[in-house]
Amino acid sequence: MTAHPDRSILAARNKSLKSVFMRWEFLLLGLFLAINIMNAVISPYYLNAGNLFTAINSFLVKGFIAMPMAYLLVLGDIDLSVGSTVALSATLLGVSYNAGVPMGLAILIALLCGTMCGLLNGLILTRFTELAPMIVTLGTMTLYRGISEMILGSQSTGSFHNVSWFYQIYYARLGPVPYLFFFFCLLALAFGFVLHKTIFGRQLFAIGSNRLTAKYSGVPVQRHRLICYTLMGLVCGMSGVFYSSWMGTVRFDIATGYELEAISVAVLGGISTSGGKGTFPGAIISIFIIGLLGYGLGLINVNSQTILMIIGLILIAVVMAPNLKTRRKPGIKTS
Amino acid sequence: MSEILLELKGITKTFPGVKALDKVHFQLRRGEIHAIMGENGAGKSTFIKVITGVHMPDEGEIILNGKKVVFRSPLAAQREGIAAIYQNVTSYPDLSVTENIFIGHEKVERGIIQWKKMHKAAEELLRPLNVDFQPAALMGTLSVAQQQIVEIAKALSMNAQIIIMDEPTAALTNSESEELYRITERLRDEGKSIIIISHRLEDMYCLASRVTVFRDANYIGTYQVSEITPPELIKAMVGREINDLFPKPKAKIGNEVFRVESLGRTGYFKDISLSIKQREIVGLTGLVGSGRTEVVQTIFGVEPYDTGTVYLDGKAVEIHSPQDAMKLGIGLLTEDRQNQGLILDWGIGRNVTLPALAKYARGKITKDPIENMAAKALCEQMGVKAQSVFDKASSLSGGNQQKVVVAKALTSELKLLIMDEPTKGVDVGAKAAIYEVISDLIMKGMSILIISSEMPEILGMCDRIYVMHDGRLMGELDREEATQERILELAMLKKTALAVEG
Numbered sequence: 001m002t003a004h005p006d007r008s009i010l011a012a013r014n015k016s017l018k019s020v021f022m023r024w025e026f027l028l029l030g031l032f033l034a035i036n037i038m039n040a041v042i043s044p045y046y047l048n049a050g051n052l053f054t055a056i057n058s059f060l061v062k063g064f065i066a067m068p069m070a071y072l073l074v075l076g077d078i079d080l081s082v083g084s085t086v087a088l089s090a091t092l093l094g095v096s097y098n099a100g101v102p103m104g105l106a107i108l109i110a111l112l113c114g115t116m117c118g119l120l121n122g123l124i125l126t127r128f129t130e131l132a133p134m135i136v137t138l139g140t141m142t143l144y145r146g147i148s149e150m151i152l153g154s155q156s157t158g159s160f161h162n163v164s165w166f167y168q169i170y171y172a173r174l175g176p177v178p179y180l181f182f183f184f185c186l187l188a189l190a191f192g193f194v195l196h197k198t199i200f201g202r203q204l205f206a207i208g209s210n211r212l213t214a215k216y217s218g219v220p221v222q223r224h225r226l227i228c229y230t231l232m233g234l235v236c237g238m239s240g241v242f243y244s245s246w247m248g249t250v251r252f253d254i255a256t257g258y259e260l261e262a263i264s265v266a267v268l269g270g271i272s273t274s275g276g277k278g279t280f281p282g283a284i285i286s287i288f289i290i291g292l293l294g295y296g297l298g299l300i301n302v303n304s305q306t307i308l309m310i311i312g313l314i315l316i317a318v319v320m321a322p323n324l325k326t327r328r329k330p331g332i333k334t335s
Numbered sequence: 336m337s338e339i340l341l342e343l344k345g346i347t348k349t350f351p352g353v354k355a356l357d358k359v360h361f362q363l364r365r366g367e368i369h370a371i372m373g374e375n376g377a378g379k380s381t382f383i384k385v386i387t388g389v390h391m392p393d394e395g396e397i398i399l400n401g402k403k404v405v406f407r408s409p410l411a412a413q414r415e416g417i418a419a420i421y422q423n424v425t426s427y428p429d430l431s432v433t434e435n436i437f438i439g440h441e442k443v444e445r446g447i448i449q450w451k452k453m454h455k456a457a458e459e460l461l462r463p464l465n466v467d468f469q470p471a472a473l474m475g476t477l478s479v480a481q482q483q484i485v486e487i488a489k490a491l492s493m494n495a496q497i498i499i500m501d502e503p504t505a506a507l508t509n510s511e512s513e514e515l516y517r518i519t520e521r522l523r524d525e526g527k528s529i530i531i532i533s534h535r536l537e538d539m540y541c542l543a544s545r546v547t548v549f550r551d552a553n554y555i556g557t558y559q560v561s562e563i564t565p566p567e568l569i570k571a572m573v574g575r576e577i578n579d580l581f582p583k584p585k586a587k588i589g590n591e592v593f594r595v596e597s598l599g600r601t602g603y604f605k606d607i608s609l610s611i612k613q614r615e616i617v618g619l620t621g622l623v624g625s626g627r628t629e630v631v632q633t634i635f636g637v638e639p640y641d642t643g644t645v646y647l648d649g650k651a652v653e654i655h656s657p658q659d660a661m662k663l664g665i666g667l668l669t670e671d672r673q674n675q676g677l678i679l680d681w682g683i684g685r686n687v688t689l690p691a692l693a694k695y696a697r698g699k700i701t702k703d704p705i706e707n708m709a710a711k712a713l714c715e716q717m718g719v720k721a722q723s724v725f726d727k728a729s730s731l732s733g734g735n736q737q738k739v740v741v742a743k744a745l746t747s748e749l750k751l752l753i754m755d756e757p758t759k760g761v762d763v764g765a766k767a768a769i770y771e772v773i774s775d776l777i778m779k780g781m782s783i784l785i786i787s788s789e790m791p792e793i794l795g796m797c798d799r800i801y802v803m804h805d806g807r808l809m810g811e812l813d814r815e816e817a818t819q820e821r822i823l824e825l826a827m828l829k830k831t832a833l834a835v836e837g
Binding site (some may be wrong): 008009010011012013197198199200201202203206209210212213214215216217218219220276277 | 635637656657658660661667669674675676677678679680681684685689690692693696699700701704707708710711714715719721722723724725743
């Protein structure tokens with residue numbers, strides 16, 4: 001083979017301390033700490049483990065959705081139907097239970113419903129690859145919500161808390177820590193590991209970076225997309241179960257806006273909506289940043305609309321920050 | 336006609352960390368076609384951008400018509416009658432030809448666009464260029480060659496005196512190139528001055544009267560085209576002699592490895608039968624649009640086929656996806672390496688290992704150090720010029736990108752490597768390196784199918800040549816019997832002859 005002894009290519013990267021501190025996750029971690037300190041200062045009740053985990057548990061119900069959403073965004077895809085899928089899954093759980101189906105089976109029905117919703121999104125988008133995910137899932141968003149409303153009308157269905165073990169899914173704790181929190185951490189570790197340390201994860205990044213190149217490199221593009229949409233549906237089903245266990249009753253209009261919150265935290269976490277970029281830990285930290293910020297502001301009686309405004313502003317500011325940094329670069333000229 | 340129209344003296348341009356031009360000179364006469372040649376990165380593009388006002392030089396002066404000028408913007412250069420036609424045509428595909436020609440200087444009266452006048456003016460501009468499309472046609476429906484003619488018309492509509500063509504024939508077939516030559520010569524005869532930048536020596540020899548060579552940001556010299564031989568010119572460009580541009584290895588050709596029989600895909604190609612033996616280099620040529628690319632994409636499983644059978648080592652195989660093809664040991668280097676071959680945002684290491692992640696992983700878990708070492712070895716073997724495997728693919732020149740794409744294909748155990756236009760847009764030095772790689776692969780026992788529009792490449796490298804026309808295989812030529820004329824004859828068979836036949 002041709003020898004080029006004069007040309008040596010480095011295979012190792014020299015990691016500077018600066019590059020570690022300049023990482024996006026590090027910035028988010030700082031923001032996370034700042035919000036905790038602020039909350040602790042403004043409210044003496046904040047640093048009470050019991051209260052804190054009550055708050056955390058309530059935003060974890062939707063926090064789960066951010067994990068597969070991160071996968072979809074990395075792929076360059078998006079799913080707007082997640083809130084509706086949560087509602088439809090919870091609706092079917094409620095209707096089945098009240099029709100006399102055992103609770104265990106009702107949970108399975110809810111999970112299956114979520115999976116089917118995700119699978120349908122995935123099948124449409126992988127069979128008709130020219131369709132835009134945003135439009136298709138906007139369609140299924142109203143479709144799934146419509147089915148829920150058709151089933152329930154303006155009624156609520158519930159009294160799930162009669163089944164005590166179902167009540168425990170959300171409320172059971174080990175000391176001050178809810179089991180749901182442990183489950184969330186486990187799942188986050190698994191999702192993060194798969195995204196960053198496995199062949200599957202690398203291929204997701206490849207698809208999001210350049211779908212054609214991925215295809216020509218033998219990456220099963222459409223199969224991976226289908227898997228991610230289906231996974232998204234399954235997690236929505238799970239979220240629906242947790243919601244039911246939390247509230248004890250279900251209406252058709254629950255979980256509205258979950259899609260936007262899931263997308264927001266993923267974007268805040270540094271995952272680009274145009275695909276191929278971002279890290280999972282950033283998204284997880286962001287779930288807590290937004291959740292705890294809302295909780296802290298609630299403690300000092302800031303009303304919920306104002307909280308949403310503040311979160312919106314923070315999102316814009318944080319997303320703009322790296323752009324401002326790169327924007328200045330072309331100005332530096334050596335002429 | 337030796338009056339000097341444009342002169343640049345001692346032009347220096349520095350970008351952060353790089354000297355792109357170092358005291359460069361250039362003279363353009365009125366009514367002259369002047370070629371600028373040099374390898375990628377020699378400074379040709381920067382030089383053009385200085386002339387067209389995109390960049391301001393740090394040092395040196397520009398003298399136009401005997402007057403010293405300073406172009407502070409591309410618009411300023413345009414006003415002085417300098418127009419550039421770039422390599423990648425920068426048009427608006429959803430607008431009409433007329434709109435594209437007059438974009439930025441529409442004919443306006445009292446704030447209203449005068450469509451009739453514009454269409455008429457467009458027609459007048461296009462008529463002498465011998466076009467077969469209407470000014471009302473949408474730009475996106477035209478071929479690359481036609482779009483380039485529109486760009487020329489656009490330059491003329493602005494009363495350009497100096498027309499700069501950057502790689503005008505890169506995406507054209509031979510006959511289209513000849514048409515472009517004719518138009519260019521006509522413009523020269525009308526007194527326009529033309530600067531042409533090209534990697535193709537044919538372009539220069541056919542058109543230019545003088546050639547200026549750049550190397551590593553330096554001015555090497557200006558020569559009379561009639562007085563410089565190709566080897567001398569290449570030496571001026573590369574800085575060393577390339578004795579044999581086509582190092583065709585004398586490999587022992589073995590048994591048949593690959594064969595397709597009456598492969599067909601409705602609307603694209605029909606009845607394609609070809610075979611390739613071990614250690615054989617087979618060429619597949621024909622005009623752009625003759626179905627060459629579609630055939631190999633089908634063989635690689637990107638597109639489905641309706642009829643026919645594919646045999647590998649004598650056994651019929653089914654290929655429905657690139658994964659299938661890769662498992663069987665068939666690799667494809669696509670023509671469009673920027674959009675189909677590489678992830679430009681990624682480091683070259685990650686690009687190289689993408690098709691064979693499983694090979695470097697433990698179970699399903701990726702192992703970065705193993706990947707990086709493997710990528711390093713393959714890139715070094717290909718002679719990729721890079722600092723580390725973390726260098727972004729976008730930071731490499733075209734030739735080096737192509738080497739990365741080849742390295743990528745080599746991660747799999749290949750029996751057959753298909754290369755679609757492997758040296759398109761690549762400079763002479765990198766071309767020689769790619770041919771060397773091809774020879775190495777052959778000696779290792781691989782077989783290669785090359786698709787190319789470049790005759791010297793096909794004639795210089797291939798053992799056998801298949802020629803396509805209009806989705807059909809028109810013939811097969813041995814190395815001995817193949818000449819440029821015979822290939823062209825087969826590639827351009829008149830459609831009427833076909834109609835009689837089938």
